[in-house]
Amino acid sequence: MTGQNYIKKIFSEGKRLDNRKMDEFRKVSVETGILSNAEGSAKIKFGDTELLVGIKMDVLTPFPDTPNEGVLMVESEFVPFASPEFELGPPCEQAVELARVVDRGIRECKAVDVEKLCIEAGEKVWAVHIDINIINHDGNLIDAASIGAIAALLNTKIPKYDAEKGKVIRELGEQLPLKDAPIELTVFKIGDTLFMDPTIEEEDEMEARITMAITQDGNISAIQKGGTGYFTSTEIETAADMIIAKSKDLRSFLK
Amino acid sequence: MTSTENSEILVKEKQLVTPGDTLAKGLDYLPSAGCYRENTEIKAKLMGLTRIKDRFIGVIPLSGVYVPKPGDGIIAKVKDMQSTIWILDINSPYDSILPLSEAVSDYVDISKTDISVYYDVGDVVYAKVLNVTKSKSVQLTMNDYRARKLVDGRMMKVTPSKVPRLIGKEGSMIELIKSKTGCQIIVGQNGLVWLKGENEPLAAKAIEMVEDFAHVEGLTDKVTKMLESG
Amino acid sequence: MAKEGAPEKLIIDGKRLDGRDFETFRKFDLSVHVLKRSNGSGTFAFGNTRAIAGVQGPRELHPKFLQDPRNAVLRCRYMMAPFSTSDRIRPGHSRRGTEISKVTTDAFMSVLCPEDFPKTGIDVFIQILEADASTRCAGINAASLALADAAVPMKDLIASCSVGKVEGHIVTDLNGPEDMYGDVDFAVSMIGDTDKVVHLQMDGVITRDELSRMLIMAHKGCSEVYKNMKAALKAKYSSNVEGE
Numbered sequence: 001m002t003g004q005n006y007i008k009k010i011f012s013e014g015k016r017l018d019n020r021k022m023d024e025f026r027k028v029s030v031e032t033g034i035l036s037n038a039e040g041s042a043k044i045k046f047g048d049t050e051l052l053v054g055i056k057m058d059v060l061t062p063f064p065d066t067p068n069e070g071v072l073m074v075e076s077e078f079v080p081f082a083s084p085e086f087e088l089g090p091p092c093e094q095a096v097e098l099a100r101v102v103d104r105g106i107r108e109c110k111a112v113d114v115e116k117l118c119i120e121a122g123e124k125v126w127a128v129h130i131d132i133n134i135i136n137h138d139g140n141l142i143d144a145a146s147i148g149a150i151a152a153l154l155n156t157k158i159p160k161y162d163a164e165k166g167k168v169i170r171e172l173g174e175q176l177p178l179k180d181a182p183i184e185l186t187v188f189k190i191g192d193t194l195f196m197d198p199t200i201e202e203e204d205e206m207e208a209r210i211t212m213a214i215t216q217d218g219n220i221s222a223i224q225k226g227g228t229g230y231f232t233s234t235e236i237e238t239a240a241d242m243i244i245a246k247s248k249d250l251r252s253f254l255k
Numbered sequence: 256m257t258s259t260e261n262s263e264i265l266v267k268e269k270q271l272v273t274p275g276d277t278l279a280k281g282l283d284y285l286p287s288a289g290c291y292r293e294n295t296e297i298k299a300k301l302m303g304l305t306r307i308k309d310r311f312i313g314v315i316p317l318s319g320v321y322v323p324k325p326g327d328g329i330i331a332k333v334k335d336m337q338s339t340i341w342i343l344d345i346n347s348p349y350d351s352i353l354p355l356s357e358a359v360s361d362y363v364d365i366s367k368t369d370i371s372v373y374y375d376v377g378d379v380v381y382a383k384v385l386n387v388t389k390s391k392s393v394q395l396t397m398n399d400y401r402a403r404k405l406v407d408g409r410m411m412k413v414t415p416s417k418v419p420r421l422i423g424k425e426g427s428m429i430e431l432i433k434s435k436t437g438c439q440i441i442v443g444q445n446g447l448v449w450l451k452g453e454n455e456p457l458a459a460k461a462i463e464m465v466e467d468f469a470h471v472e473g474l475t476d477k478v479t480k481m482l483e484s485g
Numbered sequence: 486m487a488k489e490g491a492p493e494k495l496i497i498d499g500k501r502l503d504g505r506d507f508e509t510f511r512k513f514d515l516s517v518h519v520l521k522r523s524n525g526s527g528t529f530a531f532g533n534t535r536a537i538a539g540v541q542g543p544r545e546l547h548p549k550f551l552q553d554p555r556n557a558v559l560r561c562r563y564m565m566a567p568f569s570t571s572d573r574i575r576p577g578h579s580r581r582g583t584e585i586s587k588v589t590t591d592a593f594m595s596v597l598c599p600e601d602f603p604k605t606g607i608d609v610f611i612q613i614l615e616a617d618a619s620t621r622c623a624g625i626n627a628a629s630l631a632l633a634d635a636a637v638p639m640k641d642l643i644a645s646c647s648v649g650k651v652e653g654h655i656v657t658d659l660n661g662p663e664d665m666y667g668d669v670d671f672a673v674s675m676i677g678d679t680d681k682v683v684h685l686q687m688d689g690v691i692t693r694d695e696l697s698r699m700l701i702m703a704h705k706g707c708s709e710v711y712k713n714m715k716a717a718l719k720a721k722y723s724s725n726v727e728g729e
Contacts, residue, residue: 065490091580093583093584093586093587094587096580096583096584096587097583097584097587097588099580100580100581100584104688108688108689108690109690210685215690218693219690219691219692219693220687220690220691220692220693220696221689221690221691222687222688222689223671223685223686223687224588224685224686224687225588225682225683225684225685225686226588226591227591228591228594228595229595229683230595230675230676230681230682230683231681231682231685232680232681232682233680233682233697233700233701233704236682236685236696236700237696237697237700240693240696241693244693271719271722271723273633273642273715273718273719274596274633274638274639274640274641274642275639275640275641275642275676275677276715289638291598291640293640298640298641300598300638300639300640301633301636301638302633302634302636302718302722303636316636317636317722318518318524318525318634318635318636319524319635319636319637320524320542320543320544320636322602348542348543348544348545348602348604348605349545349604349605350545390554390555390603390604391603391604416636470722
């Protein structure tokens, strides 16, 4: 219920609503393997923001231009109990953007080794469905969702496939092969202040945000700017440095 | 125009500018419609022609929708009504209302009269904008010597910012078209034009010509020539 | 590992397959005020990528609960025509279209003056007619021309271009093969020729140092696009001022 001008004012003074530093995250918790019917799963909390990521795998025909590669799909559901702003119906713009940004973070650095997911070239490959379910929206959904997706992938076991009968048998086999574990984080801007991990009150006042995924080598894969404000090139570079530094801390939460 | 050492105006009158163009520097100048101030500079926020008046710099757009102003004489079409007000389309993103008290001077007993007997849905009127609130609620009045119902005739649309050109200096352009085509023509500030008379298609052609060439030099001659050749 | 159908090399002797230098754009083609039933319109092409945009508004916004009593509501919608790509695209919503629509709307909100038209809606429809990479950038540029043509108040135009990394080289304005077989695709939009980034999406992996270099190339590229857009707007109406 804090007023718009109040938040702009305190940020301009270098303060936040809860006395955190600008690059300080709330209490982060990551639990994996918590959904008994999913091949991989994670529950993520950043303060009061909470979401579940479930991974389901099944067998599909591959895309024509990648006959030897498995398929990766990321979707997200903003269920109305997570926020009075969410409405029932097909995914809203925000949900689509979140899914695509998380997807990009994982796909661009080839984190999932899709070549190892080929069962029969041109005919059958594994599909990895990553579904992000928002439970409570208290800000910074993209970061929580991407950490959740990676944590869930690290926890995923490939089921068995009976080629003769053409059926997936839900017995857990090997760990899903991963080539990287990118950490995707966002820097937000209010006035001239750059900060991370906002609560919903802080996020509602943000003017612009920029999300970057950082690979294990410290390179940048996937960038997405959001919000109706702007960043100068210098601010983008500062944000990159903040994200690279913070990704090291958050990596310690992954198994 | 006086200017201090640090102030300078960077454009001429009636110069074509686009959004973001810097029109003047320094605090001596003030932004009027179509312009904004960024630090010490005045910049355009529309594409159009500059208009400089004393220390005010504005931009008149070459296109754009009608934004109602009090005092404007406009052509409006009734789209709905309630027991004591009419709601009219004024070719704007904003609807307007005409209260019974501003349309009929006699006493009307609304328990016995349906106001559609005065103006019904679909009727076209020439009215005056009485006032526009900050949230763009527009109120009209028929309390003006020019206000009346317009019956039959043909309706056309021109870009509202081109209406001054269509009317011409002291009405010269519109009088030219009226006389050469034998038509009554009423031009609303909102870009709606009503015409009725002998050679309606010729009048329409002339009006379209003004719309297409509104900022050409020698437009009057061009239109005269066209009207004379029929 | 080469993808199926990839040309052997995309850069030969310092030149790209279509003969361009690293910082050269494909041929620009711009036009303004081409759709008579829209309030404003424009087209923009980078070589064989062609976009058309039309603005309806400011106009009454329905349903009423969407109205903002103090501001106009801007909605940009990006879509690809079914015949725009070599394999037909099925018409209708796509998630990619939804995302691009959102980032496009956000980009223009940074310069719009929505308080000038309270309660109204301003709808921008962008359609890609021919796709050869950098489509969202062409779309944003066409929309800039259309919004200016519609006299929608904006502090400046938005200029957009793509930058990429192909065989280790940073290049401006990716074409189809470079986007498909290259390493990085960086689509960026800026306010006019300033250094203010209002839209940025990157696919691919770059080093921290490459980020700096790509931002510099992007600024140069957007400035060049901006120059061409201003010239096209002025040319459209200047010709009227001089005579027929």
